[in-house]
Amino acid sequence: MIALLARTGEGGARGLTLFIVDKPRFSGHDFEARQPGGGTLAGKADRTPGYRGMHSFTLAFDRWLVPDAQVVGGEEGIGRGFALQMAGFAAGRLQTGGRACGLCQAALEHTARYVAERRQFGRPIGEYGLTRYHLGRMAARLAAARAITYAAAAAMDGGERAAAPVAAMAKLFACDAAVEVTQLGQLLHGGWGYAEEYPISRCVVDAQVLPIFEGVKPILALKVIGRSLLARGR
Numbered sequence: 001m002i003a004l005l006a007r008t009g010e011g012g013a014r015g016l017t018l019f020i021v022d023k024p025r026f027s028g029h030d031f032e033a034r035q036p037g038g039g040t041l042a043g044k045a046d047r048t049p050g051y052r053g054m055h056s057f058t059l060a061f062d063r064w065l066v067p068d069a070q071v072v073g074g075e076e077g078i079g080r081g082f083a084l085q086m087a088g089f090a091a092g093r094l095q096t097g098g099r100a101c102g103l104c105q106a107a108l109e110h111t112a113r114y115v116a117e118r119r120q121f122g123r124p125i126g127e128y129g130l131t132r133y134h135l136g137r138m139a140a141r142l143a144a145a146r147a148i149t150y151a152a153a154a155a156m157d158g159g160e161r162a163a164a165p166v167a168a169m170a171k172l173f174a175c176d177a178a179v180e181v182t183q184l185g186q187l188l189h190g191g192w193g194y195a196e197e198y199p200i201s202r203c204v205v206d207a208q209v210l211p212i213f214e215g216v217k218p219i220l221a222l223k224v225i226g227r228s229l230l231a232r233g234r
């Protein structure tokens, strides 16, 4: 099924409605479904350099009938889709922070293993001070990302609205950490870090998308975190 936010009226954010749209199951990277009345729903996976385990699809709806019962919130939900969508963002940002921590952890583990095995100038590169310096910075970024993500999870117990600013901070910080930590890990792999044969190369491309989805990072800082700080001071 698809959670679909669609424009159903005038008035900016107030003219949006949230629907749950059924679609047949399919496997593969594109599909076209047909309804008895002639409606079609077609989808095609967008090719991406990373995050290939979870594709995004471009969808085309043509006279695709969605029953009234599938308007989220029923009659009262019409025109309230934006508010309903926003209410779910703290949870999405929290779990994106969690995914970022997972990538940092994976990058650290792959890198620690590699530097113990790779020898240059007669020694494993893990014995060089510069390698340990980078590993130390990677581990510290991971620890900080994890701490703020757990703080957001704890705040979520007090309700999604209260947790929104800290969930946004966790997402912002942990996703930046994932980009930095995976790239440092790649650097420590040298040329092999760019080869698909080594998992660190996948960590790097998977991390790239994290500061973009669930709220692109400058907008999170500006509109969610910055705005809530100034609102508190008023």
Ligand SMILES: Cc1cc2nc3c(=O)[nH]c(=O)nc-3n(C[C@H](O)[C@H](O)[C@H](O)COP(=O)(O)OP(=O)(O)OC[C@H]3O[C@@H](n4cnc5c(N)ncnc54)[C@H](O)[C@@H]3O)c2cc1C
Binding pocket: 051, 056, 209, 212, 213, 214, 215, 216, 217, 218, 219
């Ligand atoms: C792999 C992937 C999966 C996704 N999955 C989902 C999903 O499941 N569900 C879903 O709803 N969405 C999904 N998205 C969409 C994603 O949430 C958006 O792409 C993201 O929030 C950014 O929005 P946008 O692409 O419209 O960028 P834009 O809003 O067009 O932003 C482009 C640039 O302009 C800047 N900008 C925008 N507004 C301003 C402003 N007012 N002032 C200054 N600068 C501004 C931004 O900072 C950014 O740098 C997914 C995206 C990707 C890449």
